[in-house]
Amino acid sequence: GAGVSQTPSNKVTEKGKYVELRCDPISGHTALYWYRQSLGQGPEFLIYFQGTGAADDSGLPNDRFFAVRPEGSVSTLKIQRTERGDSAVYLCASSRGAGNEQYFGPGTRLTVT
Amino acid sequence: DQQVKQNSPSLSVQEGRISILNCDYTNSMFDYFLWYKKYPAEGPTFLISISSIKDKNEDGRFTVFLNKSAKHLSLHIVPSQPGDSAVYFCAASRGTYKYIFGTGTRLKVLA
Numbered sequence: 001g002a003g004v005s006q007t008p009s010n011k012v013t014e015k016g017k018y019v020e021l022r023c024d025p026i027s028g029h030t031a032l033y034w035y036r037q038s039l040g041q042g043p044e045f046l047i048y049f050q051g052t053g054a055a056d057d058s059g060l061p062n063d064r065f066f067a068v069r070p071e072g073s074v075s076t077l078k079i080q081r082t083e084r085g086d087s088a089v090y091l092c093a094s095s096r097g098a099g100n101e102q103y104f105g106p107g108t109r110l111t112v113t
Numbered sequence: 114d115q116q117v118k119q120n121s122p123s124l125s126v127q128e129g130r131i132s133i134l135n136c137d138y139t140n141s142m143f144d145y146f147l148w149y150k151k152y153p154a155e156g157p158t159f160l161i162s163i164s165s166i167k168d169k170n171e172d173g174r175f176t177v178f179l180n181k182s183a184k185h186l187s188l189h190i191v192p193s194q195p196g197d198s199a200v201y202f203c204a205a206s207r208g209t210y211k212y213i214f215g216t217g218t219r220l221k222v223l224a
Contacts, residue, residue, distance in 0.1 A: 043157065
């Protein structure tokens with residue numbers, strides 16, 4: 001079946017702009033995660049959804065970052081007033097439940113100029 | 114503070130030989146460990162996992178060893194194949210969902 005998909009694959013934006021990154025999880029997966037991977041680093045946890053609710057948003061770096069999953073499927077990561085330090089690959093993952101292996105999408109490469 | 118460390122940024126191995134990738138962690142509360150493989154322009158792909166109640170888990174050519182006293186785990190790939198060339202990340206969690214990743218080791222298998 002289809003894996004986790006993320007759009008866009010690449011996003012270039014100017015400092016101060018607002019961006020939205022979309023994630024389509026594997027069908028039937030109730031858990032969804034966002035990670036951020038900076039150059040030379042491993043993925044860093046941002047937020048975990050179980051169904052529609054954010055069960056753990058402790059990894060969001062500040063209040064410019066927000067994520068939603070209104071119908072328990074597709075999720076959108078929103079970044080306000082982007083900064084150059086936000087440049088990274090944003091990865092989405094999903095799993096059948098919190099105790100199951102996470103399947104990652106290909107990521108969205110965000111570049112803030 | 115890096116809780117999961119992969120101290121070797123790169124490793125080259127001849128095809129057919131064993132590849133050993135290492136990972137150290139600092140948090141003794143971690144109870145679940147995983148290895149992911151990542152090709153360029155793709156997301157990480159789950160490879161193998163191990164819970165803290167075990168010291169070894171094997172899946173085909175891949176074996177993960179866990180040494181809790183040393184807070185160390187390793188991934189053995191034998192025999193190594195050119196298609197195994199990728200970046201390998203180890204990850205750990207306390208509980209089941211918040212994975213803490215290492216910085217990765219780039220494996221190159223030479224034909």
